[in-house]
Amino acid sequence: MxxxxxxxxxxxxxxxxxxxxxxxxxxxxxxxxxxxxxxxxxxxxxxxxxxxxxxxxxxxxxxxxxxxxxxxxxxxxxxxxxxxxxxxxxxxxxxxxxxxxxxxxxxxxxxxxxxxxxxxxxxxxxxxxxxxxxxxxxxxxxxxxxxxxxxxxRHASSLAVIAATMIAVGVLHFPLIAVVCVAVPVSIALAARRRARHG
Amino acid sequence: MADNPYVALALAFAPLSLVAFGGGVSVLPAVQHQAVDLHGWVDAPQFVEFFAISRTAPGPGLMLTTLIGWQVAGWAGALVAMLAIFVPSSLVCLVVMRTLSRHEGKAWHAVVQEGLAPVGTGLVGAGVLSLFRIADAGPASWLVAAATGSLMLARPRIPPMLLLLAAGALFAGWSLASPT
Structure with missing residues (x-):
């Protein structure tokens, strides 16, 4: 129970x-x-x-x-x-x-x-x-x-991802799927680079 | 078999569930096409009325299909229609999430999670902007949203349900007090 x-x-x-x-x-x-x-x-x-x-x-x-x-x-x-x-x-x-x-x-x-x-x-x-x-x-x-x-x-690069995603979808009305298809790989690559740099 | 109303409802809505990218709005025209043009379950004015009801009722926008199911076959029809529109996409979600969590602890999983988070945050921010447009929000809505947001940031222990209900009561009271 x-x-x-x-x-x-x-x-x-x-x-x-x-x-x-x-x-x-x-x-x-x-x-x-x-x-x-x-x-x-x-x-x-x-x-x-x-x-x-x-x-x-x-x-x-x-x-x-x-x-x-x-x-x-x-x-x-x-x-x-x-x-x-x-x-x-x-x-x-x-x-x-x-x-x-x-x-x-x-x-x-x-x-x-x-x-x-x-x-x-x-x-x-x-x-x-x-x-x-x-x-x-x-x-x-x-x-x-x-x-x-x-x-x-806390990182400038991820803040940039937040702002870019928000503007692309919320202000410019780009299709969500298209934005995500670009933003996700870019953001993951940035995260990988941050990890590689800072260990 | 297609004469069975439950089977017909399931066959009409289940495929739409799987292509409802970006939430319910994207398949709304397809729901209308199925219900109005193909099956004649409801007529066009009735569909618009159902849409209006679904906007004022709680729950996901696609709960609209529940009303179509009700129209076709009562309670059981409503249940079948609701499950048809929500279960397939939920199963996809479940499989994806289970697959991902199996790789938890691996280095790439942490990187993917760290990369996905800011995109999610950006989409939430974009959601605020587009909600303001569709909810025909005026300065009062902005004010309430800003106040709610700052209050929750400053005092995370405040129950947000209380704020939601208070804002609803405030707007309703305002509308009652100002005859327009």
């Missing part, structure tokens, strides 16, 4: 040396259920980052960010792929299955409920306004995550 309480991040050992803490399937399910029910209008990556990395210490920052990149390259919704990634990292196949089911379970019932009351809801402007507010705060979480990612990189 899995214990139901969440495991606090360990503080007795430096972060980098901590293997993944033992996380219960129930804790994975509970978190993904909440994320699923709150993921309005996209952009929930910041929330997931906070919950998984900052608050619970389930994954390390670089681990999360590199996984996120792969999740965005692969087909499928980012949040769904991210749930698969987090679940798989923590508890293998059962973890991934639980995260997937919990993430989609809530929205499944909610969207059908929304459809049934749509006519009444759509006439209420404050509902739309409220959802815009949630989206704005979610974007704030993504801003926080971008700043954290930039702080984490």
């Amino acid at each position: 899995q214990s139901l309480e969440e495991h606090p991040p360990r503080t007795d050992v430096p972060r980098a040396e901590v293997p993944h803490p033992e996380v219960s399937l129930a804790a994975i399910a509970a978190l993904h259920l909440r994320i699923g029910c709150l993921s309005f209008g996209g952009g929930m990556t910041g929330l997931i980052y906070h919950e998984v990395v900052t608050k619970r210490g389930w994954l390390r920052e670089a681990e999360f960010l590199s996984g996120l990149t792969i999740c965005q390259i692969l087909p499928g919704g980012n949040v769904v792929n991210l749930a698969i990634y987090v679940g798989q990292r923590l508890r293998g196949l059962p973890g991934a299955a639980v995260a997937f089911a919990a993430l989609l379970g809530g929205p499944f019932f909610i969207i059908i409920g929304f459809m049934l009351v749509y006519e009444r809801l759509a006439g209420l402007p404050f509902v739309a306004a409220g959802l815009n507010g949630v989206t704005a705060a979610a974007m704030g979480l993504m801003l926080m995550m971008t700043v954290r990612g930039a702080q984490l990189s």
Whole structure:
């Protein structure tokens, strides 16, 4: 039987040396259920980052960010792929299955409920306004995550990769796949060079 | 076999799952083509309405297919349609992630991880920019986003769910208070 309480991040050992803490399937399910029910209008990556990395210490920052990149390259919704990634990292196949089911379970019932009351809801402007507010705060979480990612990189070359990717996709609207196909090999080559230099 | 509505739903959406690069938006026209033109499950105005509902409901954008499945065959149809659009891509993701983690600890794995992280960060930053465009965000949204971001950086222990709900309540209240 899995214990139901969440495991606090360990503080007795430096972060980098901590293997993944033992996380219960129930804790994975509970978190993904909440994320699923709150993921309005996209952009929930910041929330997931906070919950998984900052608050619970389930994954390390670089681990999360590199996984996120792969999740965005692969087909499928980012949040769904991210749930698969987090679940798989923590508890293998059962973890991934639980995260997937919990993430989609809530929205499944909610969207059908929304459809049934749509006519009444759509006439209420404050509902739309409220959802815009949630989206704005979610974007704030993504801003926080971008700043954290930039702080984490610490090298001019990786900061350049961050800026170039952001401008190419967010400002110039180059296709994401094309940008990733260029940025990933370049970034990996830069990382390899940094390692070779500094040992 | 193709007369079976569940099989038809699965066959219509599962292939789209595998080509949904860059998230749901990329295959939305294909979903529409399948549901409206090929199968006649919903008509065009109904599809637009489903799209609007899916934008206001939580969950990934492609949850829209759930509504089409519901239209075709009730609860079971909704479930089949949802699984068809999400399971194939998730299996691909799972296989890729499992393969990568098998090589953990090797030198190249660390290099790849270090190289992938800044690209991920850049994509998140780009996501903020494009969300602002599609969410018809005004100065109030920028303000709330900046405030939320700085607050979370300064005080990581604040529960972000609280901020999300507070921002929603703030906007809803503002809309109720200002008759436009």
